[in-house]
Amino acid sequence: MLKITKLTKRYGTGDPVLKELDLTVEGDQLTSVIGSSGAGKSTLLRCINRLVEPTSGSVDLNGTEFTALNSRDLRIARRRIGMVFQSFNLIDRLTVMENVQSGRLGYISTWAALTRRYPREDIARAYELMERVGIAHYANKRADELSGGERQRVGVVRALMQRPEILLADEPTASLDPKTSEQIMSLLRDLASELKLPVIINIHNVTEAKEYSDRIVGMRYGRIIFDDLPDQLGTAEMDEIYAGVPAMDRAEVGAVA
Amino acid sequence: MSQAKGSWRKPPFIANPLIRLGLYGAVALYFIFTLATLPIDWERVSDGMSRAQRIFSGAFPPSFERSGLMIDGFLESLKIAILATVGGILLSVPLAFMAAGNIAIKPIYLLGRGIIIVARSFHPVIVAIIFVKAVGFGPFAGALTLVVYSIGFVAKLLAERIEEIDFGQVEAMRAAGAGYIVTLAYAVLPQIMPRLVGLGIYQLDSNLRASAVVGIVGAGGIGATLANAFGRYDYDFALAITMVIVGVILISEAVSGFIRKRIA
Amino acid sequence: MSTQPLQQTLDHWSRFTLRQRLMRYGGLALTLLVVAWALSSINVIWEWVWDAPNQMGDLFARMMPPDPRNLPSILEAIWQTVNIATLATMIAVVVSLPVAYISAQNTTPNRIALWIGRFILVSSRSVNTIIWALLFVAIFGPGIVAGIVAIMFRSIGFLGKLLGEAIEEIDQKPVEALEACGASRFKIVLYAIVPQVMPAFFAVAILRWDINLRESTVLGLVGAGGIGMILQGAIDTFNWPEVSMVLLTILALVVFGEVVSSYLRKKIL
Numbered sequence: 001m002l003k004i005t006k007l008t009k010r011y012g013t014g015d016p017v018l019k020e021l022d023l024t025v026e027g028d029q030l031t032s033v034i035g036s037s038g039a040g041k042s043t044l045l046r047c048i049n050r051l052v053e054p055t056s057g058s059v060d061l062n063g064t065e066f067t068a069l070n071s072r073d074l075r076i077a078r079r080r081i082g083m084v085f086q087s088f089n090l091i092d093r094l095t096v097m098e099n100v101q102s103g104r105l106g107y108i109s110t111w112a113a114l115t116r117r118y119p120r121e122d123i124a125r126a127y128e129l130m131e132r133v134g135i136a137h138y139a140n141k142r143a144d145e146l147s148g149g150e151r152q153r154v155g156v157v158r159a160l161m162q163r164p165e166i167l168l169a170d171e172p173t174a175s176l177d178p179k180t181s182e183q184i185m186s187l188l189r190d191l192a193s194e195l196k197l198p199v200i201i202n203i204h205n206v207t208e209a210k211e212y213s214d215r216i217v218g219m220r221y222g223r224i225i226f227d228d229l230p231d232q233l234g235t236a237e238m239d240e241i242y243a244g245v246p247a248m249d250r251a252e253v254g255a256v257a
Numbered sequence: 258m259s260q261a262k263g264s265w266r267k268p269p270f271i272a273n274p275l276i277r278l279g280l281y282g283a284v285a286l287y288f289i290f291t292l293a294t295l296p297i298d299w300e301r302v303s304d305g306m307s308r309a310q311r312i313f314s315g316a317f318p319p320s321f322e323r324s325g326l327m328i329d330g331f332l333e334s335l336k337i338a339i340l341a342t343v344g345g346i347l348l349s350v351p352l353a354f355m356a357a358g359n360i361a362i363k364p365i366y367l368l369g370r371g372i373i374i375v376a377r378s379f380h381p382v383i384v385a386i387i388f389v390k391a392v393g394f395g396p397f398a399g400a401l402t403l404v405v406y407s408i409g410f411v412a413k414l415l416a417e418r419i420e421e422i423d424f425g426q427v428e429a430m431r432a433a434g435a436g437y438i439v440t441l442a443y444a445v446l447p448q449i450m451p452r453l454v455g456l457g458i459y460q461l462d463s464n465l466r467a468s469a470v471v472g473i474v475g476a477g478g479i480g481a482t483l484a485n486a487f488g489r490y491d492y493d494f495a496l497a498i499t500m501v502i503v504g505v506i507l508i509s510e511a512v513s514g515f516i517r518k519r520i521a
Numbered sequence: 522m523s524t525q526p527l528q529q530t531l532d533h534w535s536r537f538t539l540r541q542r543l544m545r546y547g548g549l550a551l552t553l554l555v556v557a558w559a560l561s562s563i564n565v566i567w568e569w570v571w572d573a574p575n576q577m578g579d580l581f582a583r584m585m586p587p588d589p590r591n592l593p594s595i596l597e598a599i600w601q602t603v604n605i606a607t608l609a610t611m612i613a614v615v616v617s618l619p620v621a622y623i624s625a626q627n628t629t630p631n632r633i634a635l636w637i638g639r640f641i642l643v644s645s646r647s648v649n650t651i652i653w654a655l656l657f658v659a660i661f662g663p664g665i666v667a668g669i670v671a672i673m674f675r676s677i678g679f680l681g682k683l684l685g686e687a688i689e690e691i692d693q694k695p696v697e698a699l700e701a702c703g704a705s706r707f708k709i710v711l712y713a714i715v716p717q718v719m720p721a722f723f724a725v726a727i728l729r730w731d732i733n734l735r736e737s738t739v740l741g742l743v744g745a746g747g748i749g750m751i752l753q754g755a756i757d758t759f760n761w762p763e764v765s766m767v768l769l770t771i772l773a774l775v776v777f778g779e780v781v782s783s784y785l786r787k788k789i790l
Contacts (some may be wrong), residue, residue, distance in 0.1 A: 047703055080702035089698035093716040097265055106703030113708050122405040140268050155698075162702055166767050291604050297666055301607065305661040312659055336559035365615045382651065382739040383768070386756060391577040393569045400563075429581050470649045484743075487655045503647040 001026035002048070002166055002198065007057035009043050009222075016055070017043045019222040023167070028196040030189055032209035032230075035219035036242050041202040044219070045168050048200075049081045050074060062165055079106040082159030086171040088151040090158075092144035096135065099154050100126050103161035122161070129157045133187060149180035156187065160195070165183050167192070169201040173208070181205070185212045206238065268304045290412070312492050313449025319500055320493035326482055327498055328343040331505065334478035337399040337471075338464040344400070345464075346457050353409060353415035360419060360445075369416070377409035381467050396477030402470070403464045410463070418452045455517050460508075462513040469502050580761070587769055588762035595751055595755055600771050602747035605740065606733040609672035614726050615676045621684035627687055628714065642685070643679025650736045654745040665746030672733050672740070679729055687721035688714065723789045727782045734778040738771050748774075 004023040010016040017040045025031055033041050046052035048059055050066060059066040064077055082103070090099050101118050102107075112118060118126075130136040133153040138146060143154060152172060159167055169188065173181035185201075189212045192199045203209045209216055210230040218226030218233070218241040226237050271277040321327070355361050356369030384405050388398035426444040435443065472480020479498060486495040537545065569576075622779060623629045624638030653674045657667035695713040704712070741749020755763040 051697060051701060075703045075705065078701060081701070082696070083701040085694065085698060087694055089694040090691075091695045091713055093719065094712070095267060098267065098712070101703050102699060102704070105699060105705075105712065107707045110705075110707060113711060116267045118265065123265045124263050126265075139265070158698075158702075199731055291608070293606065295665065297600075298662065298664060301662045301664070302666050305666075309660045312656075333563065336563045339555060339559040340563070343552075378772050379768070380735050382737045383743060383752070383771070387580070390756075391580055392573040393566065395566070396563050397566075397570060466647075466649060470651050473651060473655075483652065484655065487659060489592075492659075499648060499652065502652075503644065506647040507643065 001062060002142070002200075003058075003060045004048070005058045005060070007044070007047060007059065008055045009040075009047055009052065011056045013217050015222075017222050018047065018054075018057075020057070021222070021224060023217065023224060023227075025198050025200060028192055028198055029214040030192045030199045030201065031215045031217055032201050032203050032213035034203060034206055034209050034241065035215045035220060037204075038221070039219040040222045041219055042170055045083075045170050045200065045202055048168060049078050049083065050085070055079070063182075075106065079162050080165045081082065082162050082164035082167045083185040084152070084155045084159050084167070084172045086174045088148075088155045090143040090151055090154055092142070094143060095140050096143055096146070097126060097139045098124075100130065100157045100161055103158035106162070124160060126157070129160055132191075133157060146182075148176050149183060152176065152180075152184050153187070156184075160191070163227070164197070167197050167199045169199065171202045171204065174204065181208065188212070283488055315490070316492040318493065319497035320491075321497050323494060325480070326413070326499075327501065330479035330482040330498075331350070331501065333396050334465065334468040334472070334480075337396050337403060337468040337476075337478055338461060340400045341403030341407055341464050341468070342457060342461045344404045345411055345460060346428070348404065349408050349412040349415055350453070352412040353419055356386050356412060356416040357419035359422075359424065369412075370464040373409060375404050377413065381406045381471055382474055385471040385474045389475045394475045394477070399468060399471045399476035399478055403467055406467055407460050407464060411453075414456055415449065415453060418449050422448045422521060454520055458516055461510045461517045465509050466506055469506075502519050552621070583761040584765035584768075586762065587766040588760070589766055590643050591751070591763055595748070595767055595770055598741075598751045599667060599749040599774055602737045602741075602774065603734065604747075605668045605672060606730060606737040609669045609737075610726065610730040610733050611731070612669075613676035613680060616673070616678035620677060620681040621688060622710075624681060624685040625688035627691075627693070628710070637760060638669060638681070638685070642678045642681045645674055645676075646682060647678075648675070650675040651739065651743060653745050654740050658744045663744035663746070663750075668737060668740040668745035668747055671697045671745055672736060675736070676729050676733060679732075680725055683725045684718065684722060687718045687725075691717040720789060724786060727785050727789075731778045731782040735775055738774065 002023075002025040004021060007018050007021040007023075008016050009018040021040075021044065023044075033044065035041050043052055047054045048061075048066070050059075054067055057067070058119050061077075061080065062191070064080075066074070066077060069077055077165050081137075083176060091102065094102075098116065101116075101122060104118070105113055106124070126179060127136055127139070130139065133156060134159070135146075135150055135153050136243075138150065138154075146154065155172075167188075170201075176184060185208050188199055188201065191197065201213070210233060213230055216226065216228065216230050216233055217224055218237065220241050225240055226233065269277060271280065343399050352369055352372060354369075355365050356373055360365055361369060381402050385398060385402040388401045392401065422445060426448070427440055430440040430444045457498070468478045468480070469483075470480050472478035473484045474480065479502065482497060483498045483502075486492070486498060535542075606775045620638050620641055622638075623634040624642055627636065629635040629638065653671035654667060657670045657674075661667045661670070691714060695717070696709055699709045699713050720728055737747050737749075739749050741751070742753050744750070748767060752764065752767045752771075753769060755761075
């Protein structure tokens with residue numbers, strides 16, 4: 001279970017990007033986070049594994065308080081969180097197999113990493129997962145020889161190789177064409193239920209979000225203003241989430257205070 | 258449905274095992290053979306540590322007593338560099354056109370490329386020796402040497418730039434009925450000017466460095482002063498000269514980089 | 522919609538404003554002034570200048586035909602020259618890796634390391650190979666050791682600077698991904714940085730080897746081994762036919778170096 005409490009992120013002295021956010025994700029549901037650009041979706045995700053350092057607040061994953069870890073323990077703890085990126089973030093010049101095995105770098109020895117002599121179970125599992133997502137025949141191809149959708153699958157397999165307790169996906173389909181986008185979303189949904197894995201996805205395509213998620217979280221300028229089942233997301237709620245500009249928002253808050 | 262395999266090896270860079278192993282073997286043989294047959298006087302080398310000690314203690318603190326001599330040498334190096342750069346650029350422009358495949362006809366192209374290759378092949382020090390024998394000791398030999406050095410670099414790169422120009426602009430001028438010179442001036446020159454200026458500034462910096470060295474064989478400049486200092490075991494003076502050389506090169510590099518960034 | 526008539530007919534145009542033109546002419550004048558100063562104050566004995574073509578013709582005549590009698594020792598010296606260049610480049614490549622790592626802004630551990638790295642690179646680059654050779658001949662005595670060390674010292678700066686720039690230009694995204702997996706710094710370098718820098722690494726190493734081949738040919742002139750020593754000997758004894766023979770072998774060596782390095786570069790890309 002992932003429990004986020006009063007998470008705040010402020011850059012410099014400006015307005016905070018995340019404002020005392022609370023969020024709990026448990027079980028094996030697929031949660032989509034939606035909101036306009038600048039709502040803080042990406043920052044939220046990156047604060048969970050501290051790729052971005054939270055200013056204050058707590059991030060607790062199955063009993064481990066991430067914000068309190070020193071750098072060495074943080075490295076060890078990050079193995080439990082898998083991440084899929086919008087630009088795939090693969091190592092272009094290496095083969096698909098190496099990219100996939102790089103998800104295990106937190107586990108294998110330096111020598112094994114150096115000589116590419118990966119443990120048998122890791123290789124077997126890699127083939128299994130690659131087969132499952134449909135890229136097993138690319139094992140020896142360079143990552144930059146694959147298409148966008150295929151590359152994202154490599155990213156997904158890499159994340160799953162960590163045997164994570166939770167999967168984060170930061171706009172995984174933003175760089176893909178609509179058809180491929182659906183394939184990836186469908187894949188994520190299926191994997192989530194097969195592996196009993198909670199998944200949090202940042203997404204800007206609301207239609208896809210509604211179709212593939214079990215739960216939708218709507219953010220607006222650093223706050224969660226919607227948290228419910230997909231079919232509860234009507235036009236009124238969408239307006240709330242997507243309309244307006246920050247200045248107006250600040251004016252609203254000022255009026256209340 | 259294929260069976261999940263338990264082993265994987267990264268495909269090697271050179272696929273053919275024969276060539277790959279043959280290459281490793283050749284490299285290993287090279288190392289063993291050369292290291293065994295290198296004429297190294299190991300005693301002298303180990304002596305080197307104590308000699309280095311003596312030299313460095315003799316070198317500190319650096320001596321600026323004869324700074325008059327040093328300044329003279331530097332000014333001479335500077336003049337050599339300036340003249341060589343100007344002369345080099347003036348000669349490089351026509352040579353570059355001669356060596357550009359899209360402008361020159363085949364025999365001229367070959368001639369141009371040939372001149373550039375010869376200019377590049379010999380180290381400036383060797384060229385300096387030849388010029389010293391031909392025109393006597395002193396900065397004139399140094400300037401000639403660096404003109405050749407400049408041509409080897411500037412003409413080559415300029416020729417490459419000329420080969421990459423957008424020919425459409427030349428076509429347009431020709432279609433409008435412009436003559437040869439005018440076409441050059443309007444369609445070609447503007448395209449190569451920025452590159453030429455950048456190369457010129459880079460070459461000035463390069464020549465400044467090289468001018469410090471050609472003096473060692475008698476072609477004028479601070480190099481002669483430095484070689485003398487070493488020869489007379491005046492290590493403190495040598496250190497002073499070297500420090501100033503480094504300083505001048507750094508300043509020149511910074512200025513050159515700054516100007517080139519402003520232009521780009 | 523306003524349609525104000527033009528107040529005056531526009532019938533002149535110039536590419537540069539007055540100010541720009543003044544600056545351009547000023548720049549030109551400055552350049553000419555500098556050249557004139559250099560030309561005037563340089564100590565040129567003009568009689569020698571006019572005599573130059575004669576002298577060069579005379580020199581050329583004396584060099585012909587090239588004398589192959591000493592070819593065996595010349596070729597052996599060329600072989601030594603190749604060894605100096607190759608061994609020194611290899612060692613320098615290995616040494617320059619950590620220096621490049623600490624000199625790159627995105628991989629350096631702290632500011633002190635950054636400045637140490639930059640200092641090493643700058644001092645190495647700013648002192649010409651021949652000057653290094655002078656120093657090492659004084660330390661290690663005449664011979665190829667001085668030559669190898671001199672080439673090494675100069676190459677580290679060249680390689681380190683270009684490699685450092687290559688490291689600074691990498692795509693940070695794979696680095697981010699591997700950080701998210703919990704990989705250690707070393708493994709991140711190994712998987713996310715090294716593969717990205719590989720092509721530049723090989724290109725730079727091959728380029729430096731080619732340059733070092735040229736530099737090694739003249740080290741002997743200050744006593745640091747290689748073909749330069751035979752060249753110096755021949756010049757000192759006015760044995761011009763042998764000088765031209767040596768020059769021909771040097772030319773062949775340089776051409777060989779260019780052919781090999783462009784072949785290797787094509788293979789890498």
